[in-house]
Amino acid sequence: MGESASAGLLIEGFVLLGAALVFVLLFRRLGLGATLGYLVAGVVVGPQVLGLAGDAEDKLHFAELGITFLLFIVGLELAPQRLWRMRREIFGLGFAQVVLCAVAIVALIWLTTGFTFAAVLALGLPLALSSTAQVLPMLQSAGRLRTPFGERAFAVLLFQDLSIIPLLTIVAALSRNPADQAGPPGWQLALMTIAAVVGLMLVGAYLLRPLLRLIGNLGEREMFVVAGLFAVVGSAALMAWLGLSTALGAFVAGVMLASSPFRHELEADVEPFRSILLGLFFLAVGMILDLQAIAERPVFVILGAILLIGAKTGVIFLLGLVAKMQWRSALALGLLLSQGGEFGFVLFAAAEQGLLISGEASSLFTAIITISMASTPFLMKFTSSIRKPANGDSEEREGPVNEGASALVVGYGRFGQTVAQALSAGEIGLTVIDHDVEQIDVAQEFGATVYFGDGTRMDLLRQAGASEAEAILFCIDGDQIDSHLLREVHEAFPKALVYIRAYDRRSILKMDPGDKDVVVREVYESAITMAREALRGLGTSEQHIDGAIEDYRKVDEERLKLQREAGDLRAGRDRMFVPDPRH
Structure with missing residues (x-):
C-alpha cells in the first residue's frame, strides 16, 4: 500500500511538472507570463477537466x-x-x-x-x-x-x-x-505579535x-x-x-x-x-x-x-x-x-x-x-x-537611483578596493560582492558595504542586480574567469559593459574575452609606470619615452592578438623587444 501511494505521488508529481513546463513555456512565448501558465496548467490537469491530479x-x-x-x-x-x-x-x-x-x-x-x-x-x-x-x-x-x-x-x-x-x-x-472566534482577544493577539x-x-x-x-x-x-x-x-x-x-x-x-x-x-x-x-x-x-x-x-x-x-x-x-x-x-x-x-x-x-x-x-x-x-x-x-514619451520627455534615470543600479564590482581585495573607490569618487552607484568574510568585516569597519557571495555564480549575479547594471567589473584574482562564464554573462546581461582583471597573458587566452570586453592585466600598467620613471631617471627625453612606450604597447597588442588567434603563447615571439646588454 505504501509503495502504491508512493508511486501515485511520483506519477502525480510528474504530471503536474509536465503540465507546468508545457503551459508556462507556452504562455511565456505568448508574452502572458508564468503565473497564468501555472493557473491554466492547474485547471487542465485538475479534477474538473482531465482529472490527472487531485487533493488540491x-x-x-x-x-x-x-x-x-x-x-x-x-x-x-x-x-x-x-x-x-x-x-x-x-x-x-x-x-x-x-x-x-x-x-x-x-x-x-x-x-x-x-x-x-x-x-x-x-x-x-x-x-x-x-x-x-x-x-x-x-x-x-x-x-x-x-x-x-x-x-x-x-x-x-x-x-x-x-x-x-x-x-x-x-x-x-x-x-x-x-473556531476562529474562540481564539484570543484582539489586545492579546497584538501583544503576542509584538513579542514575536x-x-x-x-x-x-x-x-x-x-x-x-x-x-x-x-x-x-x-x-x-x-x-x-x-x-x-x-x-x-x-x-x-x-x-x-x-x-x-x-x-x-x-x-x-x-x-x-x-x-x-x-x-x-x-x-x-x-x-x-x-x-x-x-x-x-x-x-x-x-x-x-x-x-x-x-x-x-x-x-x-x-x-x-x-x-x-x-x-x-x-x-x-x-x-x-x-x-x-x-x-x-x-x-x-x-x-x-x-x-x-x-x-x-x-x-x-x-x-x-x-x-x-x-x-x-x-x-x-x-x-x-x-x-x-x-x-x-x-x-x-x-504611452510613448513625447520628444524631450524621458523616464530614464540621469544617475544611480538605488544600490546596484550602475555598476557591480565582483571582488574587494587590493585590486577591487582601488577600482571601487575610484568609481565612488566618480559618484557611480555600486554593489560590491566578495566571498571572504574577514575582508567584508574589515570593509565594514571603514564604512564600506560589501555583500557576501561567489561572483562567478550566475544566480547570485542576478540577485545582486547584474540585469540592471550598466557595468560588471570582475576584480577577482587567479584564473576564476573563463570563456564559459563570460559567454553566460554576455547572454544573460547583454546591456552591461564587462571589465575583467587578468593575471597574465595565459589568463587572457583562457578566458577568450569578447571584442567589447575590457581586460586589464593586474601588473601591466604599474610595470609600464615603473619603466617610464626609470627612463626618465636615466635622462631619456620625454619624446623618446612616449615613443618607446607607444612602440611597446603596439607590439604587445599585436602579439596578444596573434596568440589568441593561434591559441599558442609562443606566437609572435619574433616581435618581442628582448633585453640586449649592447644597447
Missing part, C-alpha cells in the same frame, strides 16, 4: 509556503537605507493606492451585488492588490526596474505586499467561524547572523541553503504556533537580514524554492477553480474583470498625476498595476474558511483576478503608442 486543498495549504518565501525575499529587499530613500513612494503613493483602490472596489461590489457588507469587504479589499509575481518580471525584461517609473511601481507593490498582513487580520476579525517580532529580531541578531558568518568562514555554500530555509520555515512555524500570520514571520526574518552582508547569497539560495512553491500554489489555485460556477455566470466574470481594471487604472492614474508624474507615465503605471494579484487567492481562501463568502463566490472572483492578469500584457502592448 492539501496542495494549496502546503504551497502557501510559496507566499511565505515571497514575503521573505520582499523583506530582504528592505535594507534600512533603501526603505528610508523610498519612504515617500512606499508610504505615500503605496498607501494611497491601496486605500483608494480598496474604497472604489468595495463600493462597486456593494452597489452591483447582493453580498453582505462583511463579504463585500472580504472580496473587495484583496482586489486592491496587484500581482508582484507578474509585474516585476515585466519591468525587469523591459529594463525599467531601476528607472524612476520602475521605482514607483516597485514601491507600490512593496506596500501592497506589506498590506497582506493587516488584510489577513481584518478577514480574521470578520470571521464567522466558531521582537523575539525574531533578537534571534536574527544574536543567532542567525553569527551562524551565517560561521558558514561563510567554513566555505560550506550548501549550508547557506539550509540556513535560509531554517530562517524562513522557523519564523513561519513560530508564528503558526502562536496562531499569527506566517507571512509576517517570514517578512520579519527577511527584514532582519536585509542589511546583512549575506543578503544576496541568501536571496539566490532561497529563490529556487520560492519559484517552485509559488508555481505549485498557482497550480493548486487552478485545480480548485469551480469551472461550472464560472460557466454559469460568464458575463459576471468578464464584466467584473473590466470594472476591476477600469477602477484601478483610473485611481492609480489620478494618483500618478497628483504625484507629479507625466500623464503618459501615470497611465502606464495604472495599466501595469490594474490586475488583481496572487495574494487575493490567499485572502479569498481565508474568507471562505471564515464563512464570509461561499466557495462559488471565491471561484468567481478568483476567475476575475485571472482574467485581469491575462489582460495586462495586452493592455501594455496595445497602449504603447499612447
